[in-house]
Amino acid sequence: MIQNPRCNHGVHPLLKHGLECLCKFFSTSALCCTSADRLKKCTLFSDGGEYKENRDRERRKVMEALAALQLPGISSSHCVLQNKVIHNHLVKHGLETEVFLINNLISIYLSLGMLSEASQVFNSAPKRNVVSWTILISYEAQHGCSKVAFAYFHRMQEDGIKPNKVTIISLLSACCNPEFRQRGSLLHVFLVEDGYETHMVAGTALVRMYCNCSTLENAYRLFIALEEKDNMSWAILISAHVQHEYGDNAILLYKQMLQEGTLPNNYIYNKVFNACSIIPDLSEGLKSHARIIGSQFEQCIYVNNALVDMYAKCRSLESAHKIFMNMPRKDLVSWNVIMTAFAQYGLGDLVFKHFNELKAIGLKPDEYTYSCLLTVCMSLEDISLGRSVHEEIRKAGLECRLPVANALLDMYSKSGCFEEAHRLFDKMRPRNNASEIGMGTRSVLFISSKQDHKLFSHGSGRDVFSWTALIQGYTQYGHHHDALDFFLDMQMEGVRPNHVTFGVAVNACAGLLDVEIGNIVHMSIIQDGYEDDVSIGNALIDMYARCGNLEDAHRVFSGMPNRDSVSWNVMIGSYAEHGKVMDAFNVSLEMESAGMGPDEFTFSCILTGCRHAGMVSDACHFFNHMIRYNHVTASAHHYASIIDLLGRAGQLHEAEDLVNRIPFQPNIVVFMSFLSACKSHSHIDLAHEFSDHMIGLAPTNVAAHVLLSNISNGGIRQLDTSLMEALDNSMR
DNA sequence: ATAGGGTTAG
Numbered sequence: 001m002i003q004n005p006r007c008n009h010g011v012h013p014l015l016k017h018g019l020e021c022l023c024k025f026f027s028t029s030a031l032c033c034t035s036a037d038r039l040k041k042c043t044l045f046s047d048g049g050e051y052k053e054n055r056d057r058e059r060r061k062v063m064e065a066l067a068a069l070q071l072p073g074i075s076s077s078h079c080v081l082q083n084k085v086i087h088n089h090l091v092k093h094g095l096e097t098e099v100f101l102i103n104n105l106i107s108i109y110l111s112l113g114m115l116s117e118a119s120q121v122f123n124s125a126p127k128r129n130v131v132s133w134t135i136l137i138s139y140e141a142q143h144g145c146s147k148v149a150f151a152y153f154h155r156m157q158e159d160g161i162k163p164n165k166v167t168i169i170s171l172l173s174a175c176c177n178p179e180f181r182q183r184g185s186l187l188h189v190f191l192v193e194d195g196y197e198t199h200m201v202a203g204t205a206l207v208r209m210y211c212n213c214s215t216l217e218n219a220y221r222l223f224i225a226l227e228e229k230d231n232m233s234w235a236i237l238i239s240a241h242v243q244h245e246y247g248d249n250a251i252l253l254y255k256q257m258l259q260e261g262t263l264p265n266n267y268i269y270n271k272v273f274n275a276c277s278i279i280p281d282l283s284e285g286l287k288s289h290a291r292i293i294g295s296q297f298e299q300c301i302y303v304n305n306a307l308v309d310m311y312a313k314c315r316s317l318e319s320a321h322k323i324f325m326n327m328p329r330k331d332l333v334s335w336n337v338i339m340t341a342f343a344q345y346g347l348g349d350l351v352f353k354h355f356n357e358l359k360a361i362g363l364k365p366d367e368y369t370y371s372c373l374l375t376v377c378m379s380l381e382d383i384s385l386g387r388s389v390h391e392e393i394r395k396a397g398l399e400c401r402l403p404v405a406n407a408l409l410d411m412y413s414k415s416g417c418f419e420e421a422h423r424l425f426d427k428m429r430p431r432n433n434a435s436e437i438g439m440g441t442r443s444v445l446f447i448s449s450k451q452d453h454k455l456f457s458h459g460s461g462r463d464v465f466s467w468t469a470l471i472q473g474y475t476q477y478g479h480h481h482d483a484l485d486f487f488l489d490m491q492m493e494g495v496r497p498n499h500v501t502f503g504v505a506v507n508a509c510a511g512l513l514d515v516e517i518g519n520i521v522h523m524s525i526i527q528d529g530y531e532d533d534v535s536i537g538n539a540l541i542d543m544y545a546r547c548g549n550l551e552d553a554h555r556v557f558s559g560m561p562n563r564d565s566v567s568w569n570v571m572i573g574s575y576a577e578h579g580k581v582m583d584a585f586n587v588s589l590e591m592e593s594a595g596m597g598p599d600e601f602t603f604s605c606i607l608t609g610c611r612h613a614g615m616v617s618d619a620c621h622f623f624n625h626m627i628r629y630n631h632v633t634a635s636a637h638h639y640a641s642i643i644d645l646l647g648r649a650g651q652l653h654e655a656e657d658l659v660n661r662i663p664f665q666p667n668i669v670v671f672m673s674f675l676s677a678c679k680s681h682s683h684i685d686l687a688h689e690f691s692d693h694m695i696g697l698a699p700t701n702v703a704a705h706v707l708l709s710n711i712s713n714g715g716i717r718q719l720d721t722s723l724m725e726a727l728d729n730s731m732r
Numbered sequence: 733a734t735a736g737g738g739t740t741a742g
Contacts (some may be wrong), residue, residue, distance in 0.1 A: 139735095169737060170735070172736090173737065204737045235737095270739050271738095273740095301740090305740050366741095372741080465742065
């Protein structure tokens with residue numbers, strides 16, 4: 001029993017040590033800032049603030065209890081106020097107070113990131129209860145160390161302590177992906193047994209777990225069964241829909257929430273704006289923006305960051321910038337968002353200008369800032385600028401952070417700098433090992449005080465983006481064998497390809513004209529459930545067609561549940577390329593009746609096909625169709641193609657007529673097609689009529705001069721083939 | 733009493 005706290009009677013020596021550590025910390029300004037910030041947060045956002053306020057009140061009580069003990073380093077300003085309340089506490093609860101204070105200490109240490117102090121108190125505590133363990137579990141869960149959280153859960157049960165509702169809720173938040181599906185259902189059973197399945201907090205945690213580990217449908221079933229829903233329950237469901245990129249459904253849920261009379265909070269506005277960015281849907285975004293004008297949310301930094309992003313994604317950069325400029329407070333994310341927006345609009349100068357500004361006001365760029373800069377370097381194709389950014393990243397010690405490392409990989413790989421790409425890639429360890437080591441060391445932190453912070457705080461393994469960047473680079477530079485080798489290595493390392501990786505792998509097979517490997521990749525695509533992906537489907541059509549397998553190409557095409565204009569054009573182009581012009585034309589008619597207008601590219605494909613097959617009259621028919629077709633304006637490529645065809649067939653007057661009818665300034669390819677035809681049919685006079693035009697258009701074009709000299713000298717046949725190539729290349 | 737369900741950029 002503690003009569004007078006000043007005398008320290010009855011305080012456990014270990015606890016006293018912990019208190020001393022804490023007191024040292026109280027005397028520094030750091031804690032004052034932290035609690036002041038926290039209090040501000042509570043008053044700014046009422047949602048969830050009440051809980052935090054209570055918690056802070058309790059913490060203050062503990063602080064004051066410590067002050068009352070008059071340990072060295074405590075400042076008197078922390079003391080007096082609730083001294084009496086605490087004193088009564090200590091008297092009333094006697095020894096039980098010890099575990100209460102210990103739990104508070106652990107919790108405070110953890111919230112300040114003082115892990116070794118926390119573990120010291122935990123390990124030497126004379127008594128632990130369910131709360132002591134739950135504090136650790138919740139800490140690990142919130143810091144993404146799910147496996148450690150479950151390790152504590154087992155340890156706790158071995159120690160004979162039964163988990164309660166709060167423990168289960170904390171663990172549910174650690175179930176972050178399908179890997180935890182089984183453990184998650186086990187927790188679900190725990191809750192059902194105790195009758196908490198539809199309890200608001202427990203049920204909401206369940207909803208989140210199902211969103212992460214199962215399907216949104218299963219999550220929704222639990223959601224509608226909740227006895228009560230608050231806006232946090234809605235926020236979780238809406239957020240999950242946004243995460244799965246179901247922007248429309250997220251908006252529908254949001255409207256349903258409003259209809260049921262639940263008021264949105266800052267989390268929900270944040271998600272609604274995210275949903276509008278995904279779709280993108282400016283009008284819905286404007287509506288919600290109007291709702292928050294004049295409200296407390298207008299000040300909220302998260303909401304504003306999402307708004308800036310939303311306007312940028314909805315093609316309204318000006319509004320995005322206006323919001324950014326008017327934000328009462330900006331954090332690094334705000335700067336990152338606006339810089340990313342500028343980068344998306346190709347405004348590299350503004351990106352770098354803002355980068356310098358944010359540094360000038362004392363913010364420290366992070367991995368996202370730098371990866372944004374790198375995308376700019378990449379779009380400018382300025383590898384030396386990229387290298388200087390890389391140097392700055394190295395100095396900032398951020399080279400191994402995944403977003404940056406992946407952006408660097410992407411840049412080097414797509415610029416063909418494979419040596420540098422590999423140097424970086426090899427530094428990034430395989431991800432599974434890294435996290436296992438981290439986890440393994442971590443799980444004994446509180447049991448035996450063994451620790452190794454570096455391993456888990458900076459571990460950056462390669463993920464699917466890292467591999468994909470490398471494979472993409474290899475394919476782009478024609479190293480298809482290497483690309484496919486890495487595609488296999490990646491899977492050996494346990495990293496599953498995503499839709500981009502699969503698409504690139506298919507391209508590599510197409511590049512190798514290797515339909516056997518192509519078939520194998522196709523099977524993996526089906527196995528992994530990517531067969532309905534549009535861009536993968538397009539790549540498959542192209543792969544089969546290039547390998548000469550038009551039937552399989554068409555089978556993929558006709559099996560696609562969704563097609564974009566590329567799908568149609570690839571199919572049409574494949575037929576045209578193989579001389580099956582009628583098939584190409586029929587598919588283009590289908591395309592038309594499917595409500596997707598044939599575009600410039602479609603006609604280029606067909607005209608190229610006609611050119612290869614020498615089908616003059618059909619080409620003219622398609623050409624006239626195109627001219628009459630409202631949405632397509634014939635381009636220089638189209639004219640060049642048809643003029644070339646007419647010329648080859650000897651119909652030089654028709655060709656001449658067409659040259660004169662071109663409604664815009666024809667380019668050099670058009671003239672060269674025509675003059676080349678004049679030459680092969682010995683219409684030298686006609687050629688001379690147009691030669692001044694051509695040379696005037698491109699006085700320094702060597703090929704044009706060679707062509708003219710050939711015409712004057714009676715011609716050399718070989719130029720024809722180079723012209724064909726130039727024409728083909730200009731079509732692509 | 734202390735522990736509980738949630739945010740932004742590749």
